[in-house]
Amino acid sequence: MSGAIIFIKEDLNISEVQEEVLVGILSIVSLLGSLAGGKTSDAIGRKWTIAFAVGVFQTGAAIMALSPSFGILIIGRLLAGVGIGFGVMIxxxxxxxxxxxIARGSLTSFPEIFVNLGILFGYISDYVFSGLPAHISWRVMLGVGILPSVFIGFALFVIPESPRWLVMQNRFEDAKSVLSKTMEGERQVEERLKEIQLAAGLANAEKYEARSVWREIWNPSPPVRRMLITGCGIQCFQQVTGIDATVYYSPTIFKEAGIKGNNQLLAATVAVGFTKTLFILVAIFLIDKVGRKPLLYVSTIGMTTCMFGLCLTLALIEDGQLGIALAILAVCGNVAFFSIGIGPICWVVSSEILPLRLRAQGSALGAVGSRVSSGVVTMSFLSVSRAITVSGTFFIFSVISAISVVFVHKCVPETKGKSLEEIEIMFQNEAHWRGEVEMGDSERLMQKE
Structure with missing residues (x-):
């Protein structure tokens, strides 16, 4: 959309407010898809929820590519957002x-890698199709997004259903067949199947406890309050520091810096996508070696510096090669520091700190904060930029990012190398949560509890 919007404005003659709605509505609507995805996947299965997500997204992408007006384009964008919401959740x-x-940790990190890879491919497709006539180029840019989902559609004929869902449907032989494809040895398969059956047997009890879980979240004890502050806070800071505005509106930023031609604008955004993808790989390599908190410090301090540098560049350096180079460097630096820290670590920390009984609902609450924050930022960026300039907007982002450094220092403990039980103990004591005592005191704290 970041590249397509250039040609949509030219072809459909939309206003800035319409542009903001078109860009930002995706984040809000994807939240609805994610929230609905849980019950849907329990009802029809994980595999067919993927199929449903593919179908909804393909329909939305096709409507966008063929839309004759802004109203129809919004309908397609809404459907695409719902499909993405289902996909991101499932x-x-x-x-x-x-x-x-043995491979679950690395495999479950793949969605974050491929989200960034998808952003890069989106930028590249924008650049490739930018030479077409305006009324055709944006339609091809949006329509080409159907291709990956077509591949997923074909993959559905190959991939199996989740063994856990099969057990919940009392389809034990089917579950055993799936497990035999991912595990070695009949004994391991039988043991794993028994574990899943035991977990499935507790499912009904968990449903009855759901109301008390929400009651505990809305009226939390001090330890749970600290967990929610950390989890929801880092989710919100991930978005209110302006990363989605940078990704979606990078052509607008570069145009402000002095780049004139559409091809040059889109070429610069490819550099942004490449940088974002490269550094997410670096983060995945370092997160268990260096730790969460050091990477968060590097990330938030680096983002603050880059956004303040971008603010100064746009405000003080007039059109010219130096200003363009510094703007591209600042934007690429911003997304690099985001990807090496708060981008992926946000999801890691949120899933680690909450106890099992609260993990699903607490994570959903954090996701609400993340998606709403993203929607507010992307749907207001152009209006705010017009009121206080793009430079002024990034000054605000830099201030918020500086506040996030303080938040990381005060409210995010280091969880590297700690068991889930040790992490839970950390939140029992406020001084320990804030890092004022060493983790070596964990046994003493456990004994006191």
Whole structure:
């Protein structure tokens, strides 16, 4: 959409407010798809929820590509957003349930890698098709997004259903057949099947406890309150620091810096996508070696510096090669620091800190904050930029990013190398949560509890 919007404005003659709605509505609507995905996947299965997501997205993409007006384009965007919401929710669930334990960690990190790879491919397709006439180019840019989902559609004939869902449907032989494809040895298959059967047997009890879980979240004890502050806070800071505005509106930013031609604008955005994809791979390699908190410090401080640098560049350096080069460097640096830290670590920390009984609902609450924050930022970026300039907008982002450094220092403990039980203990004591005592005191804290 970042590249297509250039030609949509030219072809359909839409206003800035319409542009903001078109770009930002995806984040809001994808939240609805994600929230509905849980019950849908329990009802029809993980595999066919993927199929449903593919169908909804393909319909939306086709409507966008063929839309004769802004109203029809919005309808297609809404459908595409719902499909993406289902896909974003079901992908990690399916991967976690289908993967063998030994490879689950690396496999469940794939969605984050491929989201960034998809952004890069989107930028590249924008550049490739930018030479077509305006009324055709944006339609091809949006329509080509159907191709990956077609591949997923064919893959549905090959991939199996989740063994956990099969057990919940009392289809034990089918579940055993799936497990035999991902595990070695009949004994391991039988043991794993028994574990899943035991977990499935507790499912009904968990449903009856759901109301009390929400009650605990809305009226939390001090330890749960600390967990929610950390989990929901890092989710919101991930978005209010302006990353989606940078990704969606990078052509607007580069145009402000002095790049004139559409081809040059889109070529610069390819550099942004490449940088974002490269550094997410670096983060996945470092996260268990360096730790969460050091990477978060590097990320938030680096983003603050880059956005403040972009603010100064746009405000003080007039059109010229130096200003363009510094703007591209600042934007690429911003997405690099985001990808090496708060981007992926946000999801890791949110899933680690909450106890099992609260993990699903607490994570959903964090996702609400993330998606709403993203929608607000992307749907207001152009209006705010017009009121206080793009430079002023990124000054605000840099201030928010500086606040996120303080939040990381005060409210995000280091969880590297700690068991889930140790992490839960950390939140029992406020001084421990804030890092004022060492983890070596964990046994003493456990004994006190």
């Amino acid at each position: 992908a990690p669930v399916y991967i976690a349930e289908i993967s063998p334990a």
